[in-house]
Amino acid sequence: MGWCQLRINIDNRQADALSESLMEAGAIAVTFTDATDHPLYEPKPGTTPLWPSTAVTALFNSQHEAQRVFVGLGDQFGLLALGAPAFKQLEDRVWEHAWRERYQPVDCGDGLWVGPDDFVADAPDACVVRIEPGLAFGTGGHATTALCLRWIASHVMSGVRIVDFGCGSGILGIAALLRGAQSVIAVDHEAQARTATLENAQRNGVHKKITTCATMAEMVEPVDGILANVLLNPLLELRDEFAARLRVGGWIVLSGVLADQTELLADAYGERFDQMQISTEGDWARLSACLKS
Ligand SMILES: C[S@@+](CC[C@H](N)C(=O)[O-])C[C@H]1O[C@@H](n2cnc3c(N)ncnc32)[C@H](O)[C@@H]1O
Incomplete structure (x- = not known):
């Protein structure tokens, strides 16, 4: 089965409300990411600040459902505030393995490596730090x-x-x-x-x-x-x-x-x-x- 991702960029003051509406409308999951390039370095413990423009991404069972939900959100938030939505079809895959594809071993020089549990360095005396992302x-x-x-x-x-x-x-x-x-x-x-x-x-x-x-x-x-x-x-x-x-x-x-x-x-x-x-x-x-x- 495939999935459809709906991504909406919104002012951070409205991000929580949008997330709640998406979940109520049937989203399987909602995530927040930086919509522009405003990294937030080390927020204080216990705080979870959002980026000034936050990308709210919701996962739905089908593109049809994602489109239906987006149209419904227009009444609540105003189409201007929501901007242009992005819909992305996702292929089904084994998600537990997906992070591994992006987690590449790092060569730190002088025989020191960082890598996942199954990484084998191509040197007999290599020292590998195993880190679980x-x-x-x-x-x-x-x-x-x-x-x-x-x-x-x-x-x-x-x-x-x-x-x-x-x-x-x-x-x-x-x-x-x-x-x-x-x-x-x-x-x-x-x-x-x-x-x-x-x-x-x-x-x-x-x-x-x-x-x-x-x-x-x-x-x-x-x-x-x-x-x-x-x-x-x-x-x-x-x-x-x-x-x-x-x-x-x-x-x-x-x-x-x-x-x-x-x-x-x-x-x-x-x-x-x-x-x-x-x-x-x-x-x-x-x-x-x-x-x-
Ligand atoms: C950039 S990460 C570094 C992690 C790891 N040492 C590395 O080099 O990849 C910074 C870490 O420092 C911690 N940290 C930042 N300020 C701190 C402070 N004043 N006291 C204790 N921990 C702090 C954060 O919680 C975070 O886990």
Whole structure:
């Protein structure tokens, strides 16, 4: 059996009402996505803001039904507010497998890979981080994660104790453990991310070396390194706390910043850190540095 997708772009203030009407009219599912290009970076925990223009996509059993529902919505919302609808016929398929087609292995260099459970790297000594794509951020596909993974791949991890700050799926901490790190404290204020990290750690057989927490407040011992792929503002706010959690000479790897924000970040961190290095990929950047003595 096939399906029909009806997509309507609407002002975010009307998106919830439109979604309810679509469900009442018989939609099987409704999803919200960004209708234009206004990414919402890391909303505050517990909030779910919508994009200024939100694309509301509803799934129906047939195009005939989708068209009938759209005509009915005109009375409630006004055809002008709804704009031009887009109808798309979908072939039936095994949806559980669909995400796998889009989840491609990532080569992080120096024998480090990220891939699904059934991926086999074409090198006997390759180290593969197995991540199940889920609700937490971090499958290696985003440039900021890839920049951090490449740093991990090209530095000695043996025996180091690390904080993976903003752990998301746990990908960075797990990669470091697979490359020989002694222990990882995975910090994330989202409970879902901490759960995903523990599940992924188990999947990779490193769960005994990883602990999760919502903040760094409970940490007692200084660590050798901190990996933090979050946004510019939290990184600026966290500089002194990061410095306080590191042993002298310890390193930080910061990402989640745009290439044109690195000057600001380097200025702020320059007071406490030296040996700074910056790397970019597309619009994104990574900064690494060591704590001054
Ligand atoms: C961009 S994701 C990075 C995920 C993963 N580390 C990676 O590199 O792909 C950022 C993560 O940091 C978390 N986060 C952002 N600000 C935070 C804060 N101030 N304290 C704790 N976690 C934070 C978010 O919940 C999110 O899971």
